[in-house]
Amino acid sequence: MNKGFSLIEVIVSVAIVAILCISFTALTLQALKVSRINANELKARMYVQELMEVAIDLEQSGDEGWTKLSEYTVCHPFIDGGKWQLSVGPETIDIYTRSLLVESIDPNKKKVTASISWPDKSLTIESYVYNYAEE
Numbered sequence: 001m002n003k004g005f006s007l008i009e010v011i012v013s014v015a016i017v018a019i020l021c022i023s024f025t026a027l028t029l030q031a032l033k034v035s036r037i038n039a040n041e042l043k044a045r046m047y048v049q050e051l052m053e054v055a056i057d058l059e060q061s062g063d064e065g066w067t068k069l070s071e072y073t074v075c076h077p078f079i080d081g082g083k084w085q086l087s088v089g090p091e092t093i094d095i096y097t098r099s100l101l102v103e104s105i106d107p108n109k110k111k112v113t114a115s116i117s118w119p120d121k122s123l124t125i126e127s128y129v130y131n132y133a134e135e
Contacts, residue, residue, distance in 0.1 A: 041123075044096055044116050048123050051077065051100045051114035054084050059129035066131045069110055074099050095119060107131070 054077040058065035068086050076091035076099055077084050090099035098116040105111055108131040115124045 040095070040118060041121070043094075044118055044121070044123055047093065047096055047098050048114045048116040048125055051098060051116075052112065052125055052127055055100060055102075055112040055114070055127070055129055057084055058086075059131075069102050069112075069129065070104070072102060074101050076100060 055069065058069050065084075068084075072086050072088055074090065075086040075088055077086055078091075079085070086100070090097050095118045096116055097118070098114070101113040101115065103111045103113070105128070110129050111126065112129055113124060113126045116122065
């Protein structure tokens with residue numbers, strides 16, 4: 001009778017260990033998935049924030065920067081000769097597509113919308129920029 005009881009204990013112990021291993025594996029896989037999603041969202045936030053910082057940099061660089069903001073409706077930034085420039089259309093970086101939408105409110109005020117999208121998600125931030133040199 002002791003031998004049979006020991007065999008049952010071994011079977012129950014193996015079942016408990018198997019359940020724990022399967023649970024741990026599932027938890028680890030879910031954590032990796034969430035980590036990848038968070039990494040993608042963090043990158044997207046950095047890319048869209050850069051767009052807004054470019055718009056603010058152009059706003060503060062005087063008439064030359066203000067003129068660049070006036071040239072395009074949907075655009076994306078790039079650096080040429082150490083200065084920010086704007087090019088027509090959206091930009092694709094890895095899995096992300098980002099763009100800067102510039103809308104004139106009046107001659108000295110523009111609404112800037114920075115947008116980014118990636119598979120199954122998107123993010124948009126808005127701000128206003130002003131031509132202080134003309135006021």
